[in-house]
Amino acid sequence: MRSIDDVRNLVIATRGLSGLCDLPALVTKACGRMFDLIGADVAAIAIYDGADTLILGASEGSTAPLAGIRLPRGSGLGWRALERTMPTTTGNCAADDEHLDDLVELLISEDIRGLAAVPIEFGGNWLGVMYAGMRGRRVSPRTTLLMNEFGASLAPLIVTAVRADRAGQLAVEEDRQRIAQQLHDTAGQLLFKISMSAKEIQQTAAADPETATRSARSIEADAAEASAYLREAMHSLMPSAAALSVTMRRDVATFASRTGIATEVVTLGTPAPAKPELEAVLLCTLREALHNIEKHAGASAVLVSLAYQPHQLVLAVEDDGKGLPADFELNPVPGRRSGLGIPGLLQKVNGAGGVLRLATNDDGGTSLRVTIPLVDCP
Incomplete structure (x- = not known):
């Protein structure tokens, strides 16, 4: 003692x-x-x-x-x-x-x-x-x-x-993602229009068709080259290892702003790239958990943690709400009481070789924890 x-x-x-x-x-x-x-x-x-x-x-x-x-x-x-x-x-x-x-x-x-x-x-x-x-x-x-x-x-x-x-690192990654999206939405579309205009010149030129065609082909070639450089720039700007945590932070920020529920995000370990389908399962998990908290939990605070471990990713979403019903059972087959969201999510997690656990936590709220095994990215 x-x-x-x-x-x-x-x-x-x-x-x-x-x-x-x-x-x-x-x-x-x-x-x-x-x-x-x-x-x-x-x-x-x-x-x-x-x-x-x-x-x-x-x-x-x-x-x-x-x-x-x-x-x-x-x-x-x-x-x-x-x-x-x-x-x-x-x-x-x-x-x-x-x-x-x-x-x-x-x-x-x-x-x-x-x-x-x-x-x-x-x-x-x-x-x-x-x-x-x-x-x-x-x-x-x-x-x-x-x-x-x-x-x-x-x-x-x-x-x-x-x-x-x-937070500093992710802020940089978020800026890179935003710039890449802006490049795609502005310069990328403009170059596409230039390429289409060049093709139209080739098809409609009547007077001096030879010169028009030559000019159009030059424009088309320049646009294609610029597009290639643009794609390369966007690819280099897009975050890779931190993309999942950046996206989760955005989802959580939107959730907190909409609901007024205090929500924190913690990332543990060193971010590492995972296969897109595995990251998609974790994003679905987060969004389903936040949806259920907003709809059913009556919570005032939420903690989201994403842990990068040597051979797996672990996502945990915990709230301080009213917890699970006393007769709740986790089942992959949708039933009248459990709805479609959690059973469907359980099927996705199982399909990715992962494990989903859902329980009432020590604070009386609900803890959802998903563990997904990592496989080498190609």
């Missing part, structure tokens, strides 16, 4: 962190706060890159430069903490040879013998790992308890910092 002093120290450790929207600055300051909080000899925080690597963002107490160390997916203590059901993994650095990675090897050289790894999670998605090391002794249960509590407070702050960074 936590003491009053532990609670007070936790409050002090997290104070002021919420104002940091730059992820590296947040991780550095949080690592120093955790180091003071738990009284460890060494503390470090690694951030999950959304694919197969943990990247050390900051450390305290170590003479070796730990920041920047990359820990690929493997059997190291950090990955054990993420991938096992137990929230915390501890080990004896010197004896636990099976789980040596670059971080552990460096800490052994500094006489660190006890090491704990605690995952940082948000909404069921990995964000990173916190490490605590002790010289000559194991990490105590009190220390890992404090780390878990600190990680629970740190997780939403990391998400906010990631969102702030992503």
